[in-house]
Amino acid sequence: MSLLKRIFEHFLKRDQATAGGGPKAIEKQVAQGKLPARERITAILDPGTFHEYDLFVEHKCQDFGMDKKSLPGDGVVTGTGKILGHPVCIYAQDFTVAGGSLGLAHARKITKIMDHAVKLGIPLIGINDSGGARIQEGVNSLAGYGEIFYRNTLASGVIPQISIILGPCAGGAVYSPALTDFVFVVDRISKMFITGPEVIKTVLGEEVTMEELGGARVQAEISGNAHFYSESELECFEQVKKLVTFIPWNNKKTADPFPARFPKAGADVMTIIPAEPTKPYDVRDVIRAVCDDSDFFEIQALWASNIVVGFARLEGQSIGVVANQPKVLAGVLDVDSSDKAARFIRFCDAFNIPLVTFVDLPGYLPGVDQEHAGVIRHGAKILYAYSEATVPKITVILRKAYGGGYIAMCSRHLGADFVFAWPTAEIAVMGPEGAANIIFKAEIAAAKDPDAFRKQKVAEYTEKFASPYIAAANGHVDAVISPNETRDFLVHAIEISQQKTETRPPRKHGIPPF
């Protein structure tokens, strides 16, 4: 055989292997607004950077007629490439090949690229589009899932792991995304659940559509399983690319710096917050007024929106932002917002991203439902995450910081390196109304005009305690600053914290209140 013929044949083989499930299956995929697996990868990666491996890997299953079936690439595409210059390992399940079902060979391709990602110290991106376990392969298929989960766990906090759900992701398959750091979903395309509508109907008699049960909107707004929601696959890929620019390759590095930019003109930090502590505003306006280019990249924007988390930059340096949102539920901490913040704080700490916290909250949300849902256990996560974090921790108290909420929001007492407070800050055990009602309960009841007396006592309490100066006098606040000095103080604090070292006693691992 001539050399040329061999090379020619190799191209033929490649064409066959990359044809996926064939034109019909691909047409069906595209008709649903879904891109084929390889197109998805090339749409995310920089042009010409995708290098595919294990194209000729196929299953070895002999049962149920599988020995006569050839599944190109065994239903998954794996390789490496770059996103805006950042190297990544990537895999995409190919729904056109046997419904993207996961057999042992399929799983081994995935675990191989995962092992690469950890050894090379670069992020892992997984695109999920699969009907689930390949039933014909039985327990070997389950073994495949288990080996993926095990690697997801060992890679956690070592390399960033990103999951993109672009199709069904059902049953055990959901746990790989759940173990990764960021989950992306797309409207009408992503479907995630443990048991599907069919099973729920036959077993429990409850009728629900796939979309209502585990569609993109549900995962992004109700369950909190997803971190990023978008309307189309291409919009989703833009979000993935943007995320990669904020995070480092691995836990030994820091995020690549960007050119420094001023906040956009028009974002006037002096006029955002209302003077009355009971009036709402959008805390994201404060973040945008302070950060580079007024560019705040929010995570889990739709879920537990009484707390805001996301990435931004200060003088080009990537930071993680946590902020109470007075616009929603008065910015209280509750079960969901504690979970959301705690997880984000741990991500930032694992990947050397400094934390900036903006505080304005009345405390924890009262209610039987909260107590019964375990607000004690969940609320403890935020204390744990902040206390455990050794990255630079900088806190800005904007307005209210009452009671347990004050402590939880990265106070000096949980190890904040710098605590700044605006002159509007009120650092107190509780709001003036509640405090006066308790302290002067007997006097109010005995007063000739209880209401007038109560108002007077509230005013006195406000005057005396609802300010940043008692906390500042005790050193719990390092500096009281004007809102328009915030960026300068933050930039300086981040700059001088570059070499911060803080050690913890050696231990196998802590026991966070999961």
Place this chain on the structure above:
Amino acid sequence: MGERRTLIIDDTAYETRVTRKFARRQPYAPKDLRRVAAFIPGVIRAVHVASGDRVRKGQGLLVLEAMKMQNDVAAPEEAVVKAVHVSPGDTVSKGQLLLEFE
């Protein structure tokens, strides 16, 4: 974002908006031991008692099959059955009233 509301915390009323989840909260109702409801959706396989029967604490009232498991539903305390609302073969949804005591 959800509807505008005031949220009262420590006697102070805050102007804010609420999440969908918050708006859908059910007010807390203490458990009523006189009403036996289905704790899981399923099918009634047997009914052991009838209206007027006096039952002991822990006595089997009915069998509710769900998730391939026949669950014995027992009396929470000594009581007299006032009404039985289901018969064997009935499909019941979660929270559906099955039986009442006097």
